[in-house]
Amino acid sequence: MNNSVTNTGRLAWAALRMLLVLTVVTGVLYPLAVTGIAQGLFHDKANGSIVKAEGREVGSELIGQTWNVKGTENPDPKWFQPRPSNSGYDPLATGSSQLGASDAKLTKTVGDAKKRVASFNGVPESEVPKDAVTGSASAIDPHISPEYAEIQIKRVAKANGLSEQQVTKLVDGHTEGRTAGFLGEPHVNVLQLNLALKDLAAH
Numbered sequence: 001m002n003n004s005v006t007n008t009g010r011l012a013w014a015a016l017r018m019l020l021v022l023t024v025v026t027g028v029l030y031p032l033a034v035t036g037i038a039q040g041l042f043h044d045k046a047n048g049s050i051v052k053a054e055g056r057e058v059g060s061e062l063i064g065q066t067w068n069v070k071g072t073e074n075p076d077p078k079w080f081q082p083r084p085s086n087s088g089y090d091p092l093a094t095g096s097s098q099l100g101a102s103d104a105k106l107t108k109t110v111g112d113a114k115k116r117v118a119s120f121n122g123v124p125e126s127e128v129p130k131d132a133v134t135g136s137a138s139a140i141d142p143h144i145s146p147e148y149a150e151i152q153i154k155r156v157a158k159a160n161g162l163s164e165q166q167v168t169k170l171v172d173g174h175t176e177g178r179t180a181g182f183l184g185e186p187h188v189n190v191l192q193l194n195l196a197l198k199d200l201a202a203h
Contacts, residue, residue, distance in 0.1 A: 051191055052197075059191045064089045064142040067194065075120065077159040080144070080152050080197065082190045083131045084113060087139040094138045110134060124174045143187035146175050160201040170196055 049061040059065050066089060067079035075081050087093040099106035113133035114172050118125040129147040149171045157167040174193045 038162050051195070053195050056196070060142070061189060061191065062142060063091050063140045064190060067190070077120070077155055078201075079194050080149060080156060080188075080190055081120075083141060083144055084133065084135045084150070085139045086135045089140050091140055094140055096135060096137050096139060115152075121155050127151055142189055142191060144190055146171070146186050146188060147189045149175070149193070156197065162199065162201060166200065167197070170200060 008030050050057050051059050064082045064085060066085075067076055067081055068074055069076045082089075084129055086095065086097045088136050097106065110133045114128050117132045128151065129145050131145045132148045132151075135141075150168075153164055153167045153171060156162075157164045160167075171188065171193065174196060175186055175188050177186050
């Protein structure tokens, strides 16, 4: 009986010590080490890839945002516009509309969006790319396709008093290729492009 109690006590104490050791290693030391490495080697990325302009934070490279006329829901013709967002680019409410490709509501929404984008940019509906009228799976994609950026060049150039050649060069300079040369599609970060556009227009 005494041996049984003693053995049980030893096992319980061993288990408790293991719990304490693992708690310290996995709950304190490991997170501190990972955080330290991230802050040391990947400081910007670890803190959300925040973008600053004129001394203040203006957004993140990872999260899209709207570029509307101030105080309205109308897209501002001076800026390159992002793809639609089901959540209004709210990072706390990510996700698609969950509507299937054959859903009548989605079909109407895309059709209406195509007309608006074509009219806003002065191009035929046939030239409107898919990402101009459909949201991403996350609803916060900060990128657009080079094709969507291209149909916006004429409108943006006119609204900012720039030549189309100047704006085209700007878009080309901000077009990124496939990751590692084969993953994903070429894309343009809208925030970075619009900040560069602002600087170009100011000069």
